[in-house]
Amino acid sequence: MLKGTNQEVGRPHNRRIVLETIRQHGPLPRVEIARRIGLTTQTVSTITSELHERGFVALRPGVPKGRGFPAPSLEINPDGGYACGVYVTPRGLEAGLINLSGKVLARKAVSAPQMSADTAFAHIGAMVREMVADCPRERFIGAGMAMPGPFDIESMSFVGPTTMEGWRGVDVGDRLQKAVGYPAFVEVDSAAAAHCERLYGVGEELFNFYYLYMGVGLGGCVIYDGQVIRGAWGNAGEIGHVPLVPDGDPCPCGNHGCLERYLSLEAYARRTPVIGEAGWLEETAPLLRSAIVTIENLFDPETIVLGGLAPVELRLKLLALTADLPNSLAARQDRQHPRVILSRCGTDAVLRGAASLAITQVFSPRLPAPPRAAGDLFAKAGRARIE
Amino acid sequence: MLKGTNQEVGRPHNRRIVLETIRQHGPLPRVEIARRIGLTTQTVSTITSELHERGFVALRPGVPKGRGFPAPSLEINPDGGYACGVYVTPRGLEAGLINLSGKVLARKAVSAPQMSADTAFAHIGAMVREMVADCPRERFIGAGMAMPGPFDIESMSFVGPTTMEGWRGVDVGDRLQKAVGYPAFVEVDSAAAAHCERLYGVGEELFNFYYLYMGVGLGGCVIYDGQVIRGAWGNAGEIGHVPLVPDGDPCPCGNHGCLERYLSLEAYARRTPVIGEAGWLEETAPLLRSAIVTIENLFDPETIVLGGLAPVELRLKLLALTADLPNSLAARQDRQHPRVILSRCGTDAVLRGAASLAITQVFSPRLPAPPRAAGDLFAKAGRARIE
């Protein structure tokens, strides 16, 4: 569980830190990177020359700004690497190729309801191979795949509108790995979308937020300290099955009054023909507000990001319903952001998030927290070897 | 935000890892520690000799077990360090001295309703000084303090049964630091209790759980990967204010139907005179079950730990109500633990948790996650310096 560190661990870690800092805040001169990550310019220089050599970062010539050497800036080289993202749903497959900047360069899709796992992985293998062929082979990093959650919970995974039939007991990670032949990773769709938002959306400013994913069902994901909180088995975030309405609508999960029976695209599609969109919004508003209060009181996020498959227009209407929220611990004086905001990543969030999983896993810091200087018992003598 | 690592950071980190491994799994021989944390025996030897020198660990002579050198084991020296915990409530103060094993050695209390901050910190300063006097001065590590949450939320902190009057705008951390003159830390009571459970209770086996704290109000805390998840402002865990009953009882927080209006010692005290304990249990059961389903679906923990100030007898009765739980993603086949279990730490949980904050902050690993070997792009060349 707990692991020690040595130079062999430290170097890759620092490399990831440097690259992630450049990715998130670049273009940056070396001194500035060094200042941020707490290492010397020399070290950053060594690391960045390696990253440059490998083509992951590009050097932008320095522009004179006052006295002194005009510092060249480092930025991500978008074409330094590519990754594939696959989104598997009960309606079919979507796949995309992204570059290091998270831009979608190519896209493929297979439409077929309730694909079997065998068929799906055959398609996935083929799609990924085609996409890899479109980019420099040695620059392909890996693939990520997203699916509606939860995984491996028979009583929940295989019923309801987000059901994947015939996928019972399939070792998805292993199958993906074998199908693509590159490093492969799997994530629940809402977590993948949250990951995208963290990397390419609001995550540029926010390190702690809750991502509410309004898809066919309703999912969510906490980003805490910049990290996706996945739960013990990677299934955290099934906010759609929070029982907010006692004795409410029966849900395929077996309970009654689950939130996603009211707040989800499935609910929208089911209700609007009956009562119209305005009626649905009115009916859903109190539940949305309750959901927000629940999230705020449980997670204390900086903000809640409203994302998912739902079209922007609809999400804007939902956002409007949150103008007048009930009290919660989010009602603090010194808020930097509204309590609810819109996602900045488009409908490709899941795809890009899934693909960037591979990039993150291969590159990014699973960070060592800096030991705080809080009464260090080893302050001085710690440096001397004990005889 | 992201920090690099070097030898200066690495050594203290490894020291913490070694100590934490010994604390949690000791007594252990050096080889075994090395195996667990992924460093060499030599390094562990160097570090442990330092820890031994400083009196934090004790050496237990090796007992012959089969061939080879009989390995001496290392274990925590309980008297290697002491810390103070303070629990501040609207009813008064409780303070305690614990040793490195988390045992409560001394205890003090001041009973006085709605103490002002000035009075409280005067008392706290005095109590801590007395306790420090009872242990070797140089072995005193620091103090931790717990309070009912949430902090700094005017609209919620200062109303209701857990209210602290006259504490508005008080910089608690700073005041505590000044009052005790040692490293000082502050935490919400439920998080402190969860921390205690992590260190000295179920945390010995579980790294991912949700701690439900049934006190005057109702709080909770996620332990994820062995770490307390505190939220953006340290207030995560206000599960008591999840609105589970639409149009339910009005709550001092301003909303209606908050969970803690039904499930808390305050609710128990208010309702049992009217309908008796059995009546209360019956009335509360569906809400408790809903709360559990909510937690499970949002956090996907290994288990939920039922703790808090509520007496064991009452918690046992509540536990009995969870024998037949609704479906959730926790209903998996391969569960290692029941969905709900009782806390193993007694009523001192908050006190011990608060005190051990100081120990943890000074010693324990805020861990660097080991970079997984997933398609390392720098696999070989990473070791060679680039010219």
Next chain:
DNA sequence: CTATTTACTCAGATCGTTTGACTTAATCGC
């Protein structure tokens, strides 16, 4: 045109971890 400032680089020093040989203390097998 010189002095100053700033970013960067080179080469050597530093220091925690690793490596490999050695020591110690137990059991196994003849």
Next chain:
DNA sequence: GCGATTAAGTCAAACGATCTGAGTAAATAG
């Protein structure tokens, strides 16, 4: 019983990533 084997631990030298301090390049200030 006694040498061979096994296992944990220690010593001293090697390793290697980062740091340190001197040196270089390119701008501005005066």
